[in-house]
Structures are given as C-alpha cells and as structure tokens.
Amino acid sequence: MEIRKSLSLQHLGYLDDVVLVAALCLGLYIRWAHSQDMAVLLMAFMGLVILTVTAALVYYFSMQTIGISIARLWIGCLLGVISFPEADIYPSELLQNVHEVMNILLIISLVLRSLWVMVSRLLHLTKPQPKLINYMDCLEMIGMATSTLVVGKDFLSISLLIFALFLVISTVQTRSFLGLLDLIVLTVITSSVFFPKLLNVLVNPYGLILFFWRMSFEPLVDLYFSGLSTLERWYPLLQRSKFTQRLLILAIATFQLAFFVIHSKQIPSHKEWFIVVPLFAVFGFIWMCYHLVFLVTCWQLSAKMADCNLTYSSLEGEARNMNKIMAAKGIRHFSLISQRLAFVTLLTTILLGGISWTTKTPLSIGFWMIVLPTEICVISLLWEMGAKLGGTCVGYGIVAPALYRKASSKATILPAGTVEAVGSRATSLLSSLERFFLYHLIDMFGCDFSSSGITMESISSKLRAFFSQSTVDGPRYDTYLLYYSGPVYENGDWALAGNERLTFDAVLEWWCEVDGQSGARLILILDTEQSYKWLHSVRQLHTDIIGIQTCMLSSNIDPENIAHLGDFTAEWIDYNSGNIGGVRFHSKEHHLRAVYAVSKSWTDFVFHLPTEQDINQHWSLNFPRITMPLIKVTNFPRVGSLCCCDCLVRCLKRKRMLWLPPLECDTGHGFRLIRS
Numbered sequence: 302m303e304i305r306k307s308l309s310l311q312h313l314g315y316l317d318d319v320v321l322v323a324a325l326c327l328g329l330y331i332r333w334a335h336s337q338d339m340a341v342l343l344m345a346f347m348g349l350v351i352l353t354v355t356a357a358l359v360y361y362f363s364m365q366t367i368g369i370s371i372a373r374l375w376i377g378c379l380l381g382v383i384s385f386p387e388a389d390i391y392p393s394e395l396l397q398n399v400h401e402v403m404n405i406l407l408i409i410s411l412v413l414r415s416l417w418v419m420v421s422r423l424l425h426l427t428k429p430q431p432k433l434i435n436y437m438d439c440l441e442m443i444g445m446a447t448s449t450l451v452v453g454k455d456f457l458s459i460s461l462l463i464f465a466l467f468l469v470i471s472t473v474q475t476r477s478f479l480g481l482l483d484l485i486v487l488t489v490i491t492s493s494v495f496f497p498k499l500l501n502v503l504v505n506p507y508g509l510i511l512f513f514w515r516m517s518f519e520p521l522v523d524l525y526f527s528g529l530s531t532l533e534r535w536y537p538l539l540q541r542s543k544f545t546q547r548l549l550i551l552a553i554a555t556f557q558l559a560f561f562v563i564h565s566k567q568i569p570s571h572k573e574w575f576i577v578v579p580l581f582a583v584f585g586f587i588w589m590c591y592h593l594v595f596l597v598t599c600w601q602l603s604a605k606m607a608d609c610n611l612t613y614s615s616l617e618g619e620a621r622n623m624n625k626i627m628a629a630k631g632i633r634h635f636s637l638i639s640q641r642l643a644f645v646t647l648l649t650t651i652l653l654g655g656i657s658w659t660t661k662t663p664l665s666i667g668f669w670m671i672v673l674p675t676e677i678c679v680i681s682l683l684w685e686m687g688a689k690l691g692g693t694c695v696g697y698g699i700v701a702p703a704l705y706r707k708a709s710s711k712a713t714i715l716p717a718g719t720v721e722a723v724g725s726r727a728t729s730l731l732s733s734l735e736r737f738f739l740y741h742l743i744d745m746f747g748c749d750f751s752s753s754g755i756t757m758e759s760i761s762s763k764l765r766a767f768f769s770q771s772t773v774d775g776p777r778y779d780t781y782l783l784y785y786s787g788p789v790y791e792n793g794d795w796a797l798a799g800n801e802r803l804t805f806d807a808v809l810e811w812w813c814e815v816d817g818q819s820g821a822r823l824i825l826i827l828d829t830e831q832s833y834k835w836l837h838s839v840r841q842l843h844t845d846i847i848g849i850q851t852c853m854l855s856s857n858i859d860p861e862n863i864a865h866l867g868d869f870t871a872e873w874i875d876y877n878s879g880n881i882g883g884v885r886f887h888s889k890e891h892h893l894r895a896v897y898a899v900s901k902s903w904t905d906f907v908f909h910l911p912t913e914q915d916i917n918q919h920w921s922l923n924f925p926r927i928t929m930p931l932i933k934v935t936n937f938p939r940v941g942s943l944c945c946c947d948c949l950v951r952c953l954k955r956k957r958m959l960w961l962p963p964l965e966c967d968t969g970h971g972f973r974l975i976r977s
Contacts, residue, residue, distance in 0.1 A: 377444025461667025692779030
C-alpha cells in the first residue's frame with residue numbers, strides 16, 4: 302500500500318511538465334499564426350514524435366532515463382523558442398489572448414514545480430545524492446541554447462550565459478556562500494544589462510523566469526533539506542580520474558585565456574584609453590601571474606587527490622573514509638596555504654572585469670560570468686578542506702615484554718614457562734598496533750620489539766628521530782603518537798636495560814628540545830602497570846601540549862598474569878576502531894580502568910596553521926620565481942587571530958577541561974582518549 306502511494310505521488314511530479322507542454326503548444330501556435338513559418342509546424346510535428354517515443358521508452362521498454370532525457374532536451378528547446386518571440390504585441394486579439402493564457406500556464410507550471418520540489422523533500426520521496434551536475438537540467442540547458450539557432454538570435458552570447466548559469470548552479474550545489482552571491486549577480490546583470498541593453502532582443506520574461514526557476518530552485522532548496530556535507534557534495538568530482546580532472550583544469554585555463562583576450566581587444570575602444578589601457582596592462586600582468594599560480598595549484602590538488610583515490614581504492618570496510626585519507630595526506634595544510642592565493646586570484650578577475658565594464662560586450666560579459674564561478678568553486682573547496690579536514694599524525698610503537706617485574710629496584714624473574722607466551726602476546730600486540738595505525742591512516746615511524754631490553758642510548762636516538770619527523774610538504778606533524786608497553790618501575794619510569802630508567806622529565810626534555818614550541822601535540826599511550834603515576838606530572842604542565850592515555854589495574858593482580866597487560870591495548874584499539882560492543886571499560890567488574898590526563902594547554906591546540914615560513918617554502922618549491930613578489934599580497938593576517946575574545950575563550954576551555962573533563966576526549970584523528 303505504501304509503495305502504491307509513493308508511486309502515485311511520484312506521478313504528480315510530472316504534472317508541472319504537462320502544464321508546461323500545454324503552454325509550449327500554445328507558444329508554437331502563436332509563432333506559426335504570426336509568421337506562417339513552416340519550421341514551426343516541423344517543430345510541432347517533431348514534438349509529437351518525441352513525446353510518443355518518450356512514452357514508449359518509459360512505459361513499454363522500461364528505459365525511463367533515456368526517454369525523460371529526450372523529453373527534457375526538447376522541452377528546453379521549445380522553451381527557448383517561446384522565450385525569444387518575434388513580437389510582444391500581436392495585431393489579432395485572439396493571438397493576444399492566447400499569449401496571455403500561455404503566460405498564465407507558465408506561471409502555473411512554475412508554482413506546481415515549486416510545490417512538488419517542497420513536497421518531495423518534506424515527505425522524503427527523493428534521496429539526496431552527492432552530485433554537482435543534474436544531467437536532466439543540463440540537457441534542458443542544451444536545448445535552450447540550441448533554440449537560439451532556430452530563432453536566429455545571438456547563439457554564442459546566449460550559450461555562454463546559459464553555461465555560466467550551469468556553473469553557478471553547480472557552485473550553489475556545493476553550499477558555497479560566494480556561489481549564492483554570484484547567482485544574485487548573474488541574475489541582476491542578465492535582467493538589467495545583458496538582454497535589454499547589450500543584445501537588445503525581445504524576450505518573454507515569463508519564459509526566462511520559468512527556465513531560471515526550474516534550474517535553480519531545487520539546488521537552493523537542497524541547501525536546507527539535503528543532509529550531505531559540503532565535502533560529500535564534492536566527492537563525484539574529487540573521485541574522478543586524474544586525466545578527467547586535468548582536462549577540466551585545461552578547460553578552465555582556456556576560458557580564462559579567452560576572458561583575458563576578449564577584454565584586451567575591447568579596452569582600446571574606451572573613451573579615456575590613454576588612462577585605461579596602461580591601467581589594464583598593469584593589472585592584466587598581475588592577473589596573469591596570479592592565474593598562473595592558480596592553475597598550478599589546481600594541478601597540484603589534482604595530483605594529491607589522485608593519491609588519495611589510490612589509497613581509497615586499496616582500503617576496505619570502515620577504513621574507506623575519504624575525509625580521513627585527505628587529512629592524512631596533508632591536504633588541509635595545502636588548502637590553508639592555497640585558499641589565500643585563490644581568493645586574491647578571484648579579486649583580480651573582479652577588478653579586471655570592472656576596469657573594462659564601460660566597454661562591455663555580450664561576449665565579455667559571458668566569459669566573465671563563466672570565469673567567476675569556476676574560481677569561486679575552487680575557493681569554496683579549499684576553504685571547506687581547510688576548515689573540515691583533520692590534521693596529520695605520526696605514530697611510533699615500542700614493545701618490550703615484561704619478563705621481569707620491578708619491585709623497588711630488584712628484579713623478580715617470572716617462571717620460564719611464561720616467556721614463550723609473553724613473546725607471542727607481544728607479537729600480537731605489535732600486529733594490532735600496526736592495524737590501528739593503518740585504520741586511522743596514521744603515518745607509521747615504526748613498531749619496535751625488543752625481547753632483551755632497551756638501552757638508554759638506543760631509545761634516546763629513536764625518540765629524538767621520531768620527534769623530528771615532518772610531513773612530505775615540510776611542516777611538522779600535528780600530532781605525535783608514542784606507544785609503550787613494557788617493564789616499568791613503581792613510579793611509572795620505564796625500566797631499561799642495565800638497570801637504567803627513562804623518566805617522564807627526560808621524555809619531556811627531548812620533546813621540547815625538538816619541538817621548539819611549534820604547536821605540535823604529543824600523545825603517550827602507555828600499557829603498563831604503574832604508568833598512571835605519570836598523570837599528575839602531565840596535569841602540571843603549562844606550555845607543552847601533551848596527553849597520556851593509560852590504565853589502572855586491580856590491586857589483586859597475580860604477578861604471573863603480568864602478560865595480560867596487553868589486554869588494555871587490545872580493548873582500546875577495538876573501542877577506537879568501531880568495535881565498541883565487546884569493550885567493558887565502564888563495567889565495575891572489569892580488571893582494567895582506562896584513565897587519561899592532559900596538560901593545561903591541551904585545549905589551546907589547533908591543527909597546524911601555515912606560517913610565513915611555510916608559505917615562502919611552499920611558494921619557492923611550486924611556483925615560478927617571477928611570482929615571488931606576490932607572496933606579500935597573499936600573506937595577509939587571519940581575522941581569527943585579531944579576535945579580542947580569544948583569550949577569554951581559551952580560558953573558559955581550560956577551566957572546563959580542568960573541572961569537567963569529558964569521558965571521551967576527541968583527538969581529531971578518529972580516535973579518542975577514554976576515562977572509565
């Protein structure tokens with residue numbers, strides 16, 4: 302019964318098209334009666350054939366997509382024919398009345414279309430799909446552009462304007478605020494400048510409004526009703542092949558070049574050419590430099606996305622998360638640097654179009670309206686990636702099987718029968734740790750296993766090298782994850798070979814020595830007996846951003862069961878990999894209790910923001926030397942850093958973490974610190 306109701310409602314969606322077809326038939330009749338053009342009769346006959354073929358394909362051959370595609374193409378063509386009439390006042394009263402009825406039907410079709418879009422969203426009859434292009438609307442636009450050949454209007458200029466509308470609608474579908482502004486600008490320029498002043502052609506405003514509304518209303522409504530995130534809307538393009546993306550970049554470059562050439566040719570006709578031409582030459586050179594950098598940036602982004610897509614195709618199950626992959630590949634840092642130059646590039650395009658506004662032509666307006674949304678799309682994508690993607694993380698694991706237990710300063714040897722079991726458990730522990738790094742796309746510095754103990758010299762060199770790791774693009778990682786499972790003293794210090802010990806102060810000293818207040822974060826995951834005694838030291842830290850995740854064991858643990866310390870690692874990894882059902886952290890009978898502590902400046906942490914040095918390094922590695930002076934314009938301060946409330950917000954966050962620490966502390970990399 303529910304299926305029948307759904308199908309009945311779906312058929313109501315065609316009601317606006319039926320009314321529109323009736324209006325189109327009246328429009329064809331008016332055009333034929335006024336001009337006696339046999340081409341109109343031919344179009345009407347072809348329309349009947351197409352409607353018949355569409356009905357047959359949909360209802361008899363179950364080829365709904367093909368049938369509706371043909372119909373939408375033809376509807377767009379006929380809508381273009383009646384939108385560009387030969388006259389707006391007809392000598393015959395009958396034709397004038399029919400013309401008014403046609404306009405009324407166009408308005409009714411618009412209202413029915415709007416109601417259907419709203420009802421389908423409210424009743425969830427349509428499932429939101431990640432797409433930048435509605436192929437049916439695209440076909441209708443092609444039909445609209447083709448109609449200008451039939452009616453003998455300026456095909457190239459109108460086609461450019463329709464293509465600009467297509468690009469602006471695609472930008473709106475990505476939830477871009479700049480895209481909405483561009484849609485308003487396009488509407489104003491089209492209605493007040495393009496048709497009435499530049500082309501000087503008769504138009505039927507009802508037909509053009511209906512066409513514009515059919516193309517734009519659904520994307521505008523989906524800004525609210527669609528539950529897809531902005532990046533999810535970009536996936537159809539981001540997951541295309543490198544070849545397709547680079548063809549698109551070359552197409553963008555072609556339109557940008559055409560925009561510059563058209564404006565260059567028309568600027569000498571300016572009345573005050575002796576002032577405007579030199580001004581245009583200066584800003585034109587700046588425009589070309591920035592657009593060269595812009596195209597190189599798009600090319601690099603395409604290469605990075607190809608790498609992300611390769612990683613995505615190699616993963617399976619829940620690990621296939623494109624956002625996590627892009628974050629792990631450092632796309633956030635790339636976007637934060639590139640979004641500034643993309644924004645300045647857009648400003649140069651607006652400025653260049655403004656300089657040549659007095660000498661505007663239909664072609665120059667068309668190319669300007671095409672270039673603007675392409676640049677807005679790139680800016681919106683870079684802004685979204687910089688704001689929503691996580692940072693980079695590198696991990697290092699150390700496992701030293703607890704073959705002896707430290708009590709004060711003396712060693713108690715465990716029974717020989719447990720040695721083999723401990724070694725096997727350590728191997729399993731390393732395997733789980735590697736899977737954890739792979740699941741969360743954490744760059745792995747290494748996972749070391751030492752059955753004979755760790756010397757102070759080796760761990761010093763290893764940890765210093767680990768803390769010195771940097772991303773492929775140059776900056777330091779946002780987070781350094783250090784895991785340790787092995788023998789410890791009663792105060793939590795790591796028990797090393799030769800009765801040496803590694804204290805928390807020593808680890809902190811090495812970290813501060815290498816990090817140098819870069820803003821990176823250190824997280825220690827400790828699966829040992831006494832490591833919870835380091836928590837107090839971490840809570841007392843003021844400037845360094847450090848967190849510890851460890852566990853507390855029940856007091857009645859048998860020394861022979863010391864090998865079961867690895868249980869915490871297994872449960873913590875399961876919990877942070879989506880397998881929450883089997884984890885018993887919050888059970889009172891559980892022998893493990895998860896605890897964590899963070900430094901006082903933990904809440905001040907933000908993923909790495911590009912410094913002036915990062916921007917200079919990025920520019921020198923990727924762009925021509927001639928563009929180096931442009932860095933000064935691009936490297937402007939961030940608005941967020943000028944906020945006078947920043948200190949107050951940071952203070953409140955610190956107090957909240959101190960007084961009301963959450964049970965789960967999100968690290969921003971997909972895993973959490975847990976307190977049970």
